[in-house]
Amino acid sequence: MKVRTEIVRGRPIQVEGRTLVPVVRQTTGSWQQATIGNHRLAGRGGGFVHLHPLGVVEQKGEEERFIPIPDVTARMLVGLFLAAVVVPLLLVIGLRLLRR
Numbered sequence: 001m002k003v004r005t006e007i008v009r010g011r012p013i014q015v016e017g018r019t020l021v022p023v024v025r026q027t028t029g030s031w032q033q034a035t036i037g038n039h040r041l042a043g044r045g046g047g048f049v050h051l052h053p054l055g056v057v058e059q060k061g062e063e064e065r066f067i068p069i070p071d072v073t074a075r076m077l078v079g080l081f082l083a084a085v086v087v088p089l090l091l092v093i094g095l096r097l098l099r100r
Contacts, residue, residue, distance in 0.1 A: 006025075010024065012059075018058055018059065019059040020059075022055075024054060025052045026049065028050075029047060030047035
């Protein structure tokens with residue numbers, strides 16, 4: 001499978017004297033397979049595209065600044081994972097201390 005990741009700037013949008021340009025991380029992948037036999041030819045393939053928004057570039061005159069888009073979902077999932085691992089460990093330690 002061929003996988004490629006690159007940072008891509010989107011189409012500029014004009015808003016109240018400013019230009020906003022979206023920035024995303026684009027990951028693409030594809031695969032192909034071909035079979036050649038005595039009396040047949042066959043082929044198949046597939047692919048995917050994943051876009052992850054990184055932020056927006058705001059241009060106003062000569063000034064340019066990058067406004068990041070925070071990934072709140074990823075932070076929440078990491079917090080939930082840590083809670084799922086840490087809380088049971090603390091409970092086991094607490095129970096062992098109480099039994100002594």
